Amino acid sequence: MTITTKRLKEILxxxxxxxxxxxxxxxxxxxxxxxxxxxSPEAPVPVVAVNKEFFVAGGAGNVAVNLAALGAKPVxxxxxxxxxxxxxxxxxxxxxxxxxxxxxxxADRPTTQKIRVMAEQQQxxxxxxxxxxxxxxxxxxxxxxxxxxAIKTAKGVILSDYGKGMLSDQNIKTIIDKCRKKNIPVxxxxxxDNFKKYKNITCMTPNTKEAWEGAGExxxxxxxEIEKLGQKILKMLQAxxxxxxxxxxxxxxxxxxxxxxxxxxxMAREVYDVTGAGDTVISVFTxxxxxxxxxxxxxxxxxxxxxIVVGKSGTATATVQEIEKVLx
Numbered sequence: 001m002t003i004t005t006k007r008l009k010e011i012l013x014x015x016x017x018x019x020x021x022x023x024x025x026x027x028x029x030x031x032x033x034x035x036x037x038x039x040s041p042e043a044p045v046p047v048v049a050v051n052k053e054f055f056v057a058g059g060a061g062n063v064a065v066n067l068a069a070l071g072a073k074p075v076x077x078x079x080x081x082x083x084x085x086x087x088x089x090x091x092x093x094x095x096x097x098x099x100x101x102x103x104x105x106x107a108d109r110p111t112t113q114k115i116r117v118m119a120e121q122q123q124x125x126x127x128x129x130x131x132x133x134x135x136x137x138x139x140x141x142x143x144x145x146x147x148x149x150a151i152k153t154a155k156g157v158i159l160s161d162y163g164k165g166m167l168s169d170q171n172i173k174t175i176i177d178k179c180r181k182k183n184i185p186v187x188x189x190x191x192x193d194n195f196k197k198y199k200n201i202t203c204m205t206p207n208t209k210e211a212w213e214g215a216g217e218x219x220x221x222x223x224x225e226i227e228k229l230g231q232k233i234l235k236m237l238q239a240x241x242x243x244x245x246x247x248x249x250x251x252x253x254x255x256x257x258x259x260x261x262x263x264x265x266x267m268a269r270e271v272y273d274v275t276g277a278g279d280t281v282i283s284v285f286t287x288x289x290x291x292x293x294x295x296x297x298x299x300x301x302x303x304x305x306x307x308i309v310v311g312k313s314g315t316a317t318a319t320v321q322e323i324e325k326v327l328x
Contacts, residue, residue, distance in 0.1 A: 014291035024060030024160030060160035085111035101145030279302035
């Protein structure tokens with residue numbers, strides 16, 4: 001695999017302005033941070049003296065934030081509840097130049113929220129507000145109407161599945177079929193429960209744990225076992241490719257019609273926090289394909305981007321300029 005730095009920079013230059021649709025489960029991530037110096041007299045629990053509180057777009061919303069940071073034009077297709085959290089989430093996405101006309105309001109569900117209480121870098125507790133039920137046919141139709149508008153000019157689609165009900169069986173099949181007809185890449189960050197439903201896609205980007213679970217197998221060690229796993233998933237999903245992200249072992253790319261596996265060593269110089277790295281990988285990978293790259297070129301660029309974000313604290317993003325700087 002010979003891929004020149006010049007070629008990778010040419011692909012990165014094509015990122016700007018590319019319209020990518022993100023369909024999936026958006027969340028409002030709420031962080032409450034502080035310090036602990038005493039135990040409560042009311043119960044044996046720590047008292048957190050709050051000194052910082054903030055909100056960010058999580059789940060599929062973070063994928064869209066990653067795309068926006070790369071200069072793309074993300075269009076979000078998702079569902080929120082008729083509540084303050086939903087309004088906050090839409091406003092946060094708009095601040096990141098994410099198009100939210102495809103974010104539908106569902107009166108029968110709350111906006112998914114993850115509230116984390118942190119003492120220094122240690123998470124003390126997390127509490128969730130969410131519904132996991134599949135969206136109703138009426139809401140699904142409303143979302144698909146927005147998708148049909150967006151796909152007229154889109155260059156790629158990402159399905160970001162967190163198992164909160166946005167991606168129904170019918171939605172999954174309809175979206176993949178429409179992408180195939182228009183010959184635009186459709187890439188998936190899977191939820192294990194829906195793993196086998198993503199047939200005929202361009203690429204799936206599971207981590208090693210998700211890949212083993214999705215294939216219905218117990219984890220095994222060794223490169224040969226990973227190769228067998230990748231080929232099994234490739235065949236099972238009839239996909240064009242499977243990109244397994246392997247943490248310190250880099251990435252393994254499996255392509256339809258190719259027996260050889262492309263293994264890409266990790267580019268992380270120092271791993272500080274892996275939160276959100278998968279969102280960065282699928283964002284860069286899909287955007288690169290939309291910009292005309294090969295599957296291997298897209299994998300190399302996404303690997304470089306992942307190496308950048310794991311070196312940052314918290315859920316982070318990478319920019320085109322940062323990726324250019326780390327290219328050899």
